[in-house]
Amino acid sequence: xxxxxxxxxxxxxxxxxxxxxxxxxxxxxxxxxxxxxxxxxxxxxxxxxxxxxxxxxxxxxxxxxxxxxxxxxxxxxxxxxxxxxxxxxxxxxxxxxxxxxxxxxxxxxxxxxxxxxxxxxxxxxxxxxxxxxxxxxxxxxxxxxxxxxxxxxxxxxxxxxxxxxxxxxxxxxxxxxxxxxxxxxxxxxxxxxxxxxxxxxxxxxxxxxxxxxxxxxxxxxxxxxxxxxxxxxxxxxxxxxxxxxxxxxxxxxxxxxxxxxxxxxxxxxxxxxxxxxxxxxxxxxxxxxxxxxxxxxxxxxxxxxxxxxxxxxxxxxxxxxxxxxxxxxxxxxxxxxxxxxxxxxxxxxxxxxxxxxxxxxxxxxxxxxxxxxxxxxxxxxxxxxxxxxxxxxxxxxxxxxxxxxxxxxxxxxxxxxxxxxxxxxxxxxxxxxxxxxxxxxxxxxxxxxxxxxxxxxxxxxxxxxxxxxxxxxxxxxxxxxxxxxxxxxxxxxxxxxxxxxxxxxxxxxxxxxxxxxxxxxxxxxxxxxxxxxxxxxxxxxxxxxxxxxxxxxxxxxxxxxxxxxxxxxxxxxxxxxxxxxxxxxxxxxxxxxxxxxxxxxxxxxxxxxxxxxxxxxxxxxxxxxxxxxxxxxxxxxxxxxxx
Amino acid sequence: xxxxxxxxxxxxxxxxxxxxxxxxxxxxxxxxxxxxxxxxxxxxxxxxxxxxxxxxxxxxxxxxxxxxxxxxxxxxxxxxxxxxxxxxxxxxxxxxxxxxxxxxxxxxxxxxxxxxxxxxxxxxxxxxxxxxxxxxxxxxxxxxxxxxxxxxxxxxxxxxxxxxxxxxxxxx
Amino acid sequence: xxxxxxxxxxxxxxxxxxxxxxxxxxxxxxxxxxxxxxxxxxxxxxxxxxxxxxxxxxxxxxxxxxxxxxxxxxxxxxxxxxxxxxxxxxxxxxxxxxxxxxxx
Numbered sequence: 001x002x003x004x005x006x007x008x009x010x011x012x013x014x015x016x017x018x019x020x021x022x023x024x025x026x027x028x029x030x031x032x033x034x035x036x037x038x039x040x041x042x043x044x045x046x047x048x049x050x051x052x053x054x055x056x057x058x059x060x061x062x063x064x065x066x067x068x069x070x071x072x073x074x075x076x077x078x079x080x081x082x083x084x085x086x087x088x089x090x091x092x093x094x095x096x097x098x099x100x101x102x103x104x105x106x107x108x109x110x111x112x113x114x115x116x117x118x119x120x121x122x123x124x125x126x127x128x129x130x131x132x133x134x135x136x137x138x139x140x141x142x143x144x145x146x147x148x149x150x151x152x153x154x155x156x157x158x159x160x161x162x163x164x165x166x167x168x169x170x171x172x173x174x175x176x177x178x179x180x181x182x183x184x185x186x187x188x189x190x191x192x193x194x195x196x197x198x199x200x201x202x203x204x205x206x207x208x209x210x211x212x213x214x215x216x217x218x219x220x221x222x223x224x225x226x227x228x229x230x231x232x233x234x235x236x237x238x239x240x241x242x243x244x245x246x247x248x249x250x251x252x253x254x255x256x257x258x259x260x261x262x263x264x265x266x267x268x269x270x271x272x273x274x275x276x277x278x279x280x281x282x283x284x285x286x287x288x289x290x291x292x293x294x295x296x297x298x299x300x301x302x303x304x305x306x307x308x309x310x311x312x313x314x315x316x317x318x319x320x321x322x323x324x325x326x327x328x329x330x331x332x333x334x335x336x337x338x339x340x341x342x343x344x345x346x347x348x349x350x351x352x353x354x355x356x357x358x359x360x361x362x363x364x365x366x367x368x369x370x371x372x373x374x375x376x377x378x379x380x381x382x383x384x385x386x387x388x389x390x391x392x393x394x395x396x397x398x399x400x401x402x403x404x405x406x407x408x409x410x411x412x413x414x415x416x417x418x419x420x421x422x423x424x425x426x427x428x429x430x431x432x433x434x435x436x437x438x439x440x441x442x443x444x445x446x447x448x449x450x451x452x453x454x455x456x457x458x459x460x461x462x463x464x465x466x467x468x469x470x471x472x473x474x475x476x477x478x479x480x481x482x483x484x485x486x487x488x489x490x491x492x493x494x495x496x497x498x499x500x501x502x503x504x505x506x507x508x509x510x511x512x513x514x515x516x517x518x519x520x521x522x523x524x525x526x527x528x529x530x531x532x533x534x535x536x537x538x539x540x541x542x543x544x545x546x547x548x549x550x551x552x553x554x555x556x557x558x559x560x561x562x563x564x565x566x567x568x569x570x571x572x573x574x575x576x577x578x579x580x581x582x583x584x585x586x587x588x589x590x591x592x593x594x595x596x597x598x599x600x601x602x603x604x605x606x607x608x609x610x611x612x613x614x615x616x617x618x619x620x621x622x623x624x625x626x627x628x629x630x631x632x633x634x635x636x637x638x639x640x641x642x643x
Numbered sequence: 644x645x646x647x648x649x650x651x652x653x654x655x656x657x658x659x660x661x662x663x664x665x666x667x668x669x670x671x672x673x674x675x676x677x678x679x680x681x682x683x684x685x686x687x688x689x690x691x692x693x694x695x696x697x698x699x700x701x702x703x704x705x706x707x708x709x710x711x712x713x714x715x716x717x718x719x720x721x722x723x724x725x726x727x728x729x730x731x732x733x734x735x736x737x738x739x740x741x742x743x744x745x746x747x748x749x750x751x752x753x754x755x756x757x758x759x760x761x762x763x764x765x766x767x768x769x770x771x772x773x774x775x776x777x778x779x780x781x782x783x784x785x786x787x788x789x790x791x792x793x794x795x796x797x798x799x800x801x802x803x804x805x806x807x808x809x810x811x812x813x814x815x
Numbered sequence: 816x817x818x819x820x821x822x823x824x825x826x827x828x829x830x831x832x833x834x835x836x837x838x839x840x841x842x843x844x845x846x847x848x849x850x851x852x853x854x855x856x857x858x859x860x861x862x863x864x865x866x867x868x869x870x871x872x873x874x875x876x877x878x879x880x881x882x883x884x885x886x887x888x889x890x891x892x893x894x895x896x897x898x899x900x901x902x903x904x905x906x907x908x909x910x911x912x913x914x915x916x917x918x919x
Binding site (some may be wrong): 639 | 744748752814
C-alpha cells in the first residue's frame with residue numbers, strides 16, 4: 001500500500017502555498033510568487049502521477065479497491081455519524097487528482113506570462129492555490145460532509161477569482177451572480193445531505209453507499225417508505241444532492257452564472273470554469289453513482305434528461321454568441337451535459353456501466369481540450385485585447401502555435417478521429433444508444449452543433465478577414481510560458497483518447513473492455529464533419545452568408561442570441577415577483593413595525609425622562625414644596641387612612 | 644389676670660409678630676432685626692418657663708452668634724437698605740395656603756390629643772444637674788452625643804474655612 | 816383669657832414653624848431662607864422645652880435635645896453662610912433662582 005503521506009501532501013502543498021502567498025505574498029514574494037506556486041504544483045502533480053501509477057498497477061484481482069488512505073474524525077455526533085477529514089482513493093478520485101493537478105499546473109505556468117505585471121500578482125496565485133487545494137480536497141473527500149465543505153471552498157475561490165478584477169463592475173456583478181446561484185443550489189445539496197445522513201445514519205461514503213444500496217437494511221426501508229408529495233425520502237435526498245451538483249456544473253436552469261463568470265482572468269476560466277470545478281457536479285453524481293443507479297433510477301433519469309437538455313440548449317446558444325469566451329462557456333455547459341446524460345443512461349456494473357466509464361472518460365478528455373481552448377483563447381485575447389469575434393480574423397499567420405493547438409482542440413471537441421474527443425464521445429453515444437434512444441438523437445444533433453460552433457469560432461478567429469494591422473506586434477504570441485502549456489495540452493487533447501480508459505475507471509471497479517464499432521461511429525463522425533463543412537462554407541471567407549441566415553431565421557435567432565431570455569426570466573422572477581411580493585412587505589414590516597416598536601420604546605423613554613427631568617429643576621424651593629407635599633400627604637395617610 | 648399671664652401673651656405676641664415680619668419684610672436688614680426679636684421672644688418664653696440655662700444659651704448662641712453672623716453676611720453680600728425682589732403672587736398665595744393647611748392640621752391634632760400634664764410644674768432643672776448629666780457616662784449620660792457634636796462643630800469649622808477660602812490661582 | 820399652659824406654647828411653636836415654612840417657600844434671597852430655617856429650628860426647640868416642662872418635669876432629655884439642636888443649628892448656619900458667600904463670589908448674586916445649575 002502506498003504511503004498516505006504522499007496523498008496527504010497533494011492537497012496540503014497548495015494549502016501551504018495559499019497560506020504563504022496569501023499572508024506574505026504581497027510583501028515578500030511579489031515577483032517570485034508565481035514561481036513558488038508553480039513549483040509547489042509541480043511537486044503535487046508529480047505526487048499525483050506517482051499515486052496514480054501506484055494505484056493502477058496494484059489492481060486487486062482485476063478490481064480496483066476503494067481505500068481510505070487516511071481518516072481523521074473531526075466532529076462525532078453518534079457512533080456512526082461523524083464528520084471526518086480523510087482521503088478516499090478510488091479510480092475516479094485518482095483520475096481527478098491527475099486532471100486537477102495537471103490542468104492547474106498548466107494554468108499556473110500559463111499565468112506566469114498572462115497575469116504578469118498585475119498589481120495583485122501574488123494574490124492571484126494565492127487564490128489559484130486555494131482553489132487547487134479545495135478542488136483536491138473535494139475529489140479526495142471520504143465523507144459527504146467533507147465534500148460539502150470543500151464544495152463551498154471551491155465556490156468561494158471561484159467567487160474570488162471571477163471577481164479578481166474587482167474594479168470592473170461587470171466582474172463584480174458576475175462574481176456575485178456566480179456565488180448566489182451556486183449557493184442557492186448548495187442549499188439543496190445541504191438539505192440532501194441532511195436527508196441522506198438522517199436515513200442512513202452516516203456521512204461516510206463507503207458506509208452510506210453500502211447502506212443505501214442494500215434493500216434489506218432497516219435504514220433503506222425507512223428511506224423508501226417515508227415519502228413526501230408521493231416521492232420517497234431517498235429520492236428527494238438524491239434529487240436535492242443533484243441540484244447542488246447541477247448548480248456547480250451549470251446545468252439548466254442553474255446555468256446562468258457560467259457565461260458571466262468569464263469576466264475572470266482567462267486562465268482562471270480554463271481551470272475553474274472549464275476543466276475542474278464545473279465538473280464537480282459530474283464527480284458528485286459519479287461518487288454517489290451506486291445509490292443513483294441501484295436505489296433511485298428515477299432520479300438518475302432526471303439527471304440524464306437535465307444533461308441532455310442542457311447539452312443541446314447550450315449548443316444552440318453557443319452558435320449565436322460573438323464573445324469567444326462565452327462561446328466556450330456555453331460549449332463547456334454543453335459538454336458537461338454530455339457527461340451527465342452519459343451517467344443518466346448508465347446502469348451499475350459490468351457492460352451496462354459503459355455510460356459511467358464514458359462520462360469519466362469524457363470528463364478527462366474534456367479537461368484537456370477545453371483547458372486548451374480557453375488557454376488558446378486567452379492567447380488570442382492577450383494578443384488582440386478584445387473578446388469579440390469581429391476584432392479578430394486572419395490570425396493564423398500571426399499566432400502559429402496558438403493556431404495549431406486551437407485547431408487540435410477544435411477537432412478533438414468536434415469528435416474527429418483520432419483526437420481525444422472522438423473516443424470519449426463515441427462511448428457516450430454508444431451508451432446513450434443502448435440506454436435511451438431519444439437522448440441518443442439529441443446527443444447526435446448536439447455533436448453536430450458542437451462541430452459547427454467550434455469551427456465557426458475557429459474560422460472567425462484564424463481565417464475570415466485579413467488580419468487587422470493595428471494589433472501590437474511587440475509581444476508576439478506570449479512567449480514560452482504561454483506556449484508550453486498549450487503544446488502540452490495539445491498533446492493531451494490529441495493522444496488522451498488512446499488511453500484504454502475502461503481498464504481503469506468503471507462503475508463497479510472491475511475492468512471494462514471497450515468495444516469499438518466502426519459502423520456505429522460513422523454517423524456521429526459524419527454529422528461532425530458536416531458541421532465543420534457548414535462552418536467552413538459560412539465563415540472561411542468573410543461573407544454575408546451568416547448574416548443572411550441569421551436574418552432569415554429572424555425571431556428564432558434573436559431568441560437564441562439572447563440565451564432564450566433565461567436571464568431576463570430570472571430577473572423578472574427575482575426583481576418583480578420576489579422583491580415586490582415578499583421583499584417589499586417584509587421591508588415595510590421591518591421599517592414600520594419592528595423598527596417602529598423599537599423607536600416607540602426609545603421615544604417613550606425619552607419623553608418620560610424629559611418629564612421627570614423637569615422635576616429636577618434645580619430650584620431649592622420647588623424641592624422643598626415636593627418635600628412638604630410628601631410629608632403632608634404621609635401625615636394625612638397615617639392619620640386618617642391607616643389608623 | 645395675673646402678671647405672668649400678661650407677660651406670656653406679650654412674649655407670644657412679640658415672637659409671632661416678629662416671626663411674621665422676619666419672613667415678609669422687603670428690607671433684608673429689617674428682616675434680620677425682626678428675626679432677632681423673634682429669637683429674643685423665644686428666649687423670653689424660656690425665661691417665663693423658668694428654664695434659665697436654655698434661655699441663656701438661646702441668647703448667647705442665637706442672638707449673639709447666629710443673628711450677628713447673618714447680619715455680617717448681609718453686609719458682605721448686599722448693600723443695606725436695598726429692597727428684595729418680591730416673589731410671584733401665585734407662589735405666595737400657594738405657600739400661604741400650604742402653611743395654613745399645615746397649621747390647621749397640627750392644631751386639629753393638638754386639640755384632639757390629651758397630653759398627660761404633670762403635677763410638678765414648679766420643678767426646674769438646676770445648672771449643676773444639667774452639667775452632670777450632659778457629661779455623664781452612666782445610664783442617662785449624654786457624653787457620647789456631646790463628643791459627637793463637638794466633632795461636628797470642628798468639622799463645620801474646617802468646612803467653613805475650606806468653602807469660603809479663595810481658591811488659589813492654578814500654578815502650572 | 817385663660818392660664819397659659821402647654822397648649823399655648825405648642826400653638827406658638829406651630830405658628831412659628833409654619834411661618835418658617837412660608838418664608839422658606841416665598842423668599843428668594845438665600846440669607847432670608849436661612850433665617851426661615853432658623854425660625855423652624857427654634858419652633859422645634861420650643862416644643863422640646865414645653866414638653867419637658869409640662870409632661871416630664873423630672874427629666875432633662877428635652878432640654879438636652881434643644882441644646883444639641885442649637886449646637887447643630889449654629890454649625891449649619893456657619894456652613895450655610897460660607898456656601899452663600901462662596902456662591903456670591905462666583906455668581907455676584909445670592910438669589911436662589913440664579914443658582915439653578917445643579918439641575919438634571
